[in-house]
Amino acid sequence: MTRSAPVHRKPPKAGTPRFATLRLAPDSLAFALDCAALAVGAVRAGMALPAALAAVQASMPAAAALARGAIQDIAYRTLRRLGTADWLVAQLVRKAPPAHVGDVLACALALAADDAQAAAYSAFTVVDQAVTAIGARRDCAFAKGLVNAVLRNFLREREAWLEKAQADVVAAWNYPVWWVEAVQRAWPDDWRRVLAAGNEPGPLTLRVNARRTSVAEYLHTLDANGMAATAIGPHAVRLASPLPVDRIPGFAQGVVSVQDAGAQLAAERLNVRDGMRVLDACAAPGGKTGHILELADVELVALESDAARAARIEENLSRLALTAKVTVGDAGAPAQWYDGKPFDRILADVPCSASGIVRRHPDVRWLRRPSDIPALVAEQRRILDALWPLLASGGELLYVTCSIFPEECEEQAHWFERAHEDAVRLDAPHQLLPTGSGSAAEPSAPLSPGTHTAKSERCGADMDHDGFYYARFQKR
Numbered sequence: 001m002t003r004s005a006p007v008h009r010k011p012p013k014a015g016t017p018r019f020a021t022l023r024l025a026p027d028s029l030a031f032a033l034d035c036a037a038l039a040v041g042a043v044r045a046g047m048a049l050p051a052a053l054a055a056v057q058a059s060m061p062a063a064a065a066l067a068r069g070a071i072q073d074i075a076y077r078t079l080r081r082l083g084t085a086d087w088l089v090a091q092l093v094r095k096a097p098p099a100h101v102g103d104v105l106a107c108a109l110a111l112a113a114d115d116a117q118a119a120a121y122s123a124f125t126v127v128d129q130a131v132t133a134i135g136a137r138r139d140c141a142f143a144k145g146l147v148n149a150v151l152r153n154f155l156r157e158r159e160a161w162l163e164k165a166q167a168d169v170v171a172a173w174n175y176p177v178w179w180v181e182a183v184q185r186a187w188p189d190d191w192r193r194v195l196a197a198g199n200e201p202g203p204l205t206l207r208v209n210a211r212r213t214s215v216a217e218y219l220h221t222l223d224a225n226g227m228a229a230t231a232i233g234p235h236a237v238r239l240a241s242p243l244p245v246d247r248i249p250g251f252a253q254g255v256v257s258v259q260d261a262g263a264q265l266a267a268e269r270l271n272v273r274d275g276m277r278v279l280d281a282c283a284a285p286g287g288k289t290g291h292i293l294e295l296a297d298v299e300l301v302a303l304e305s306d307a308a309r310a311a312r313i314e315e316n317l318s319r320l321a322l323t324a325k326v327t328v329g330d331a332g333a334p335a336q337w338y339d340g341k342p343f344d345r346i347l348a349d350v351p352c353s354a355s356g357i358v359r360r361h362p363d364v365r366w367l368r369r370p371s372d373i374p375a376l377v378a379e380q381r382r383i384l385d386a387l388w389p390l391l392a393s394g395g396e397l398l399y400v401t402c403s404i405f406p407e408e409c410e411e412q413a414h415w416f417e418r419a420h421e422d423a424v425r426l427d428a429p430h431q432l433l434p435t436g437s438g439s440a441a442e443p444s445a446p447l448s449p450g451t452h453t454a455k456s457e458r459c460g461a462d463m464d465h466d467g468f469y470y471a472r473f474q475k476r
């Protein structure tokens, strides 16, 4: 297999890119393609996709509001297919095109490479609208002919090009080479399934607020609204089709929240009871905070180091009509915020690579660098070491990551057990590998075999979840 390199660019000088406004109809695919290409370009320069989309939106608020769904959909599809799209551009264009032209081409190729049943637009429409988008920018209009020719050349021999792409690791899998190799090393039996699952969009899963209703009752409500759904956990309901939160029955009233089924295991496994004092140590945006408070009347400290993100905990709790002591501080430096009263439960949902949730965050694979992993491992250890003394004797700490890399998961749990003599390991789900429908195309060419044999577990046969890791410790 060859190894093409994904296109990265230097970050722009200012923190937020300034996007030129356009004269394209906001409800046209051309407008959405242009905006999605701007967002993809910002990700290449190092910006997270949600921030990139927000920046595009802010640069032309009225127009982009109309096209928000289409822009987001194209940007997400493109980042799931960026390896293939960049490889095709490299094959079909003799000299690397200017940045924005390359990004519009990447978006158009990503759409055109989708299977007919998954495709959002017809191939003809994609070509026509990509050419229109390029023509609408004065500094790109010269490339209209190029964009037209590249897309038509691809479509003329679409199957052959996609077949040829299978020989290149990045083009075939749509992850950087180091990522493919890391997953292969960690999960020699499952790596294909894990990588393929990360290239599917995740389902819309809801958490039913146990204080307000039950899963069975909520399924009736959905049924009455003509919405198909399945129960996939004690509080988890998966909707058959995604829809905006403002159309989810009871969302605004706090009856349900959006939360992956794997993430819902945190509050469930924390084993909280009324009257306990609980620390949610890395709490924003407050998904697990809300769930803990839905399950028991506890005194909850929700700690978060990022003040802006901490504000989102307050917003989420206010929708649920629940309260916690939201505190801005570093979990690794309790002297800044700890009042000296031990906690009965500590949830350490630490910062991590997010390698388990790439189906929902397809930008993460392109943004991470191999050197991030040891840095995150060190930070996770610093946080765990600082939190352990805050736990009461007999209390429990739940260590959580949304990672599938063993360095951040099982290897951390082993290190923790060795480093803390008073820690007793309790049962927990351990590694949950992300599930998928199995429908995403899996490249056929094998890489060299891996060696890691850490055990993995799925939540249940019909459960559909992201990748998570859970380890639970009790203090003697």
Ligand SMILES: C[S@@+](CC[C@H](N)C(=O)[O-])C[C@H]1O[C@@H](n2cnc3c(N)ncnc32)[C@H](O)[C@@H]1O
Binding pocket: 281, 282, 283, 284, 285, 286, 287, 288, 289, 303, 304, 305, 306, 309, 329, 330, 331, 332, 349, 350, 351, 352, 383
């Ligand atoms: C995995 S996210 C937590 C998700 C959250 N538990 C939920 O369910 O919504 C990790 C969070 O930890 C925060 N964080 C990172 N380093 C931290 C530190 N040293 N102390 C406290 N919070 C930290 C990040 O800003 C981020 O919001």
